[in-house]
Amino acid sequence: MNDTHTVPEKYITHRVTGEKGRAAKIAFPETEAAIADYLKQAAAQKQSVITVGASTGLTGATFPQTGEWLLSLEHYRNILALDEETLTLHVQSGVTLAEIQDYLEPTPYFYAPDPGSKQATIGGTAATNAGGMRAVKYGVTRENIRSMVVFLADGSKLAVGSLNNKDSSGYDLKDLFIGSEGTLGVITELGLKLRPKPAAKVSVVIGFEQLDDLAPVVYQILGSSLQPAALEFFDREAIRYAERFLAEDFLEIEGECFLLLTLDGSDEESVAQQLTQLSDASAKMKKQSFQPLREEQAQRIWRLRGAIGAGIEHVTQQEPLDVVVPINQITATIKRLRVVCLQSNLRAVFFGHAGDGNIHICLLREGLPQEEWEERLAVVLHQIYQEVAKRGGLPSAEHGIGLLKKPYFKEAIDPVKLQVMRQLKQALDPQNRLNPGKIFDITDK
Known part of the structure; x- marks a missing residue:
């Protein structure tokens, strides 16, 4: 395992403010034993661990704040096996979407989820339950993963899911880890559901x-x-x-x-x-x-x-949102949010996935000084998420909550549901070592 105390800048830079976070060190394991050993070392030294991949996330979910240890799975990136009998592709979590698509190109099969960044790692897309443009027919990441290997905070290994098409055998632990943004465990291997390519x-x-x-x-x-x-x-x-x-x-x-x-x-x-x-x-x-x-x-x-999105980023800094509303609220929501943005003197571009109610909102900086940009952004974000909640919507459809959406998530979620999430976190990670402070806080602040 390669440990270093020099952490690459891409892992510690805040995507909105540009400020530098603090990480004590980073590891690039290439074996299961190395992953388990790193987690056990962290537990023994009472260190928190953040799992990182290709750093394509948009919500600050892997931003280090208090000198955490980083566990990068960029080098843990082998395509392990194609099982044509069960239509399953077994991969390590550092493999990118582009590598999966290239591997499957000469085969009769495809992996359906198609999130925007093809350089995202498959483990990262599972951690955020990424969606993409084919979700309306084929589902989001959750519906396209059969099995996973996950390492818990103490370094123990857990296999979840299976190749079976039905499962009424106890709790569905696989789905618990999907979308958990690295707060419950470290996803290291995945069995991906494949489909025949349409003719x-x-x-x-x-x-x-x-x-x-x-x-x-x-x-x-x-x-x-x-x-x-x-x-x-x-x-x-x-x-x-x-x-x-x-x-x-x-x-x-x-x-x-x-x-x-x-x-x-x-x-x-x-x-x-x-x-x-x-x-x-x-x-x-x-x-x-x-x-x-x-x-x-x-x-x-x-x-x-x-x-x-890339075209907008090419000309101005933006804050990309991925709110979701019931499909019969798409038009009314966009019309209202355009007014909200106009009143806050921020220009916005709207587009998205009509089939599942996922609206992408790009708030444009357009030359504003940093302090003014952050001030206007704070005001308009609060108003946007309030309007979305009024229409029965949620703050994230496919990017996750991370750090940037925490306050809006707390406002939108049922307190009972939030308490259950906290209990699950404490059951699987009692010392709050895995990606602490993301999605929600263990106690109210």
Whole structure:
């Protein structure tokens, strides 16, 4: 195991303020024995441990504050085995999404979750229960993990989940660790659920004059027998950032707000039938355009959709949010939040996953001095999360809570539920050694 007291800057830099955190040391284990030994050393010396990966997170979940030890799994990154009989890919948690996609490219299978950063580690996506654009049909990370190996705070090894398709045998411990952001255990290996690649697919862009016209089409699609693999929304302002960043053009198409969706299936005929059904449904709605895409067009438009966030980051610092509301509240929420941002003198860009109510809000700094940026951000974030809670929404759909969303999470969560979470944390990590102070505090502050 390689220990060093020189911690790379990417692990200790606060993503909003740029301030430097404090970490006592970092380890890059390459074996299970090394992971267990590091955790046992930390427990013996009463040190807290934060598990880190590729540092693509957006909520400060791995930011060290009090000289914690860091446990990096970047070097723990082997693809172990492809089990074609159970459609399971066994990997170590430091493997990136890009490496999994590359490995599966020549096979008939794919791993469905598709979060924005392909350089994220698979362990990190499990720790935050990452979503992505295919969640509407194939589910988020939670629905695509069969089994995991987890190390507890005392260094003991725990296998959770299994290759069985059914399980009514006691508590579901696997799902307990997914989304726990490293506060309950260290995820080291995963058995990923694979699926056969669809034999055919088609992407479609539907344009609307205004956001209110878009919502009825979403409801009709989700209430029908159609099962889009992805169902995204954005407006012209959002896609222009991606156009400039990638130096690629969107479509010459009518509309100011757009739905982008993909239909897939086992053969060309079934996809053609879905496309006809979608066209018939949208014909009854207040749309401005309906354009099925050729393969080259589809690849370009999906690249542009995926690059909206990067396009914004290219021109200004931003604070990216991932709130979620019931799908029938998407339009009303965005309209209200636009007013909130305007009143706080912060410009914002809205886009997201129409199929599951996940709204991405990018709050733009645009040259504001650091102190003024932080002040305005604090005001508008409080108002945004209040508005989301009023509509039955939650502060995070796929980024997690980490450090940055803690106060808003505490305001939004039922106190009884928070107390149960604290009890679970204390049961699995009684000394509060694993990623302390993230998601919530053990006691009220």
